[in-house]
Amino acid sequence: MDRYDLAVIGAGPAGEAAAFAARKRGASVAVIDRDLFGGACPFFACMPSKSLLHSAAVQAAGGDYPWPKASARRDWMISREDREYPDDTRHKTDLEAAGAVAMRGSARLDGPRRVVVTHDGVDHELEAGAVILAVGSSSKIPDMPGLAEVPYWTSREATGARELPESLLILGAGPTGVELAQAYARFGVPVTVVVPGDRILPRDHPRTSAAVAAGLERDGVVIRTAGRAVRAEAGAGAGGRHRFVLEDGDTVEGAAVLLAIGRAFPLEGLGLETVGVDISSGRLAPDAGLRIAPDVYVAGDPAGPEMHTHVSHYQGEMAARIALGDDVTPDYRAIPRAVYTDPETGSVGLLLTEALARGIDAKEFTADLATSAKGYAAEAAGHVTIVVDRAAGTLVGAFIAGPGASEAIHEAVLAVKVQTPLAVLADTIHAFPTVARVLGFLFVEAAGG
16 A cells, blocks of 8 residues: 555646645645546636637637637647547646656545545555545536437537537526637627526626626627526427527527536545545535545535635645645635636625625725726726725725726735725826726725715
């Protein structure tokens, strides 16, 4: 039985970050994955979707970026130019170069500090001082009558398609749904987005939802709100399209169907019951130090509180540090969020309603980006909105839709994290003409009111 200071189950962003952080501290590390080292982000999620969004933006602006060129660039980016499945060699060899032992196989816990790795039907037992679960998440598949007969897409198929569908129906309008809706629409695919609530991006600011909806509709996307799908009918629509019946009896159709309704965590088969962890809820409940059992930690999507690659990186490093004895605790007060549509979005912290619900003396300040200098110069629409704690004189939330929102938001991220006084933010010089300067004007207004 081989012994390691740390065994990491899952080699996606959280697992890689944990392994590299542990190796920097001189710890011996085994990292195990049953699929791709690197996880979904570089191969099926973040990177291919952003590549397609970039190509689609160039094409929409009249540039020379047709789908075959965009698809080929995407394939190059995810290392599958001459194959059907991506090549994860670089991720695996980078871990090995750092001194980690990279194992391909299925891993499960077998009691405290014991891990069993199965590959080609052979079990290999490991002993570890601590174990980090970094197993990521997968697309949630609803229990819907008729869905099994539909050859639906998840984000894997949608980001990896080599041929454009005749039309695309997307169920769900979170970040994945809206990004892929815009990318495909800009390549000329008729796209319909179905969302059960009254707006897309339901967890973001309503002004942001409205701005992104306007951008999608400008590109030809049809948005169907209040439309929960309850039944699928494979090939029953016009021209053999797949038809979905909605709760109100209406129907929607698409030649291809993308499920983008949420994420599920692959917790079955990990042997968590052998260390006393109950997974009947389908979720884990780590403590403030990411522990779910003695010497067992979780990082990445199953750890919460939000699912982003940058949170996975952060938690992977934190889990490794905690497991190796550092006296640190993750700080989630200022998690940046971004959606890479046109307009782009960025946000951090609490909405006004959330702040008020927590008993904060909160007030919201907002500016129309279209009537700002940046908006005039770039012909850009959107908004900048902040939420402040009037009693404390600090920022508690910021929400942006417009050019460079994912970059501009980081001033607010730092301000929320360190509770920078509004007076200091108001006295900070912001370059002209930028989205950040619009943010600066709101700081001035909030500091005075």
